[in-house]
Amino acid sequence: MRRRQRSAVCLLAVVAVLVVLTATVAADGSAVKTTIDxxxxxxxxxxxxxxxxxxxxGGALLGIGFGAAVASGITYWYKNREIGGRLQ
Incomplete structure (x- = not known):
């Protein structure tokens, strides 16, 4: 019987601690959420x-790719203009 009483007291203590912790978190949920964030x-x-x-x-490869695309576009525009000027 003594063992049952001890188990009951331990269980009651655990439940009491959980209730207190839950109440604390519920009362101050914003601080907990901020901490989690x-x-x-x-x-x-x-x-x-x-x-x-x-x-x-990855950033360097993106920069190189963008630079190559811009250089190709400028070269195409310049050569197209140059060839168009010769034809006229």
Whole structure:
């Protein structure tokens, strides 16, 4: 019987702690949400920090591709104008 009483008291203590924690979180949900958002933002920043070289290489490839497209367009326009001038 003593063991049952101890188990009941432990169970009651656990339930009381859970009720208090739930009430605390419910009363101050904005601070908890802010903390969760900040934790997610920090995790995202750490994930991006681990991929710095990959992001830099991707940016360089995009820049090179855009530069090549612009240079091709300018070259086409210039040569088209040059050839058009010779034909007239």
């Amino acid at each position: 900040e934790t997610e933002a920090a995790a995202n920043a750490m994930a991006l920090a681990d991929q710095t070289m990959l992001i830099a290489a």
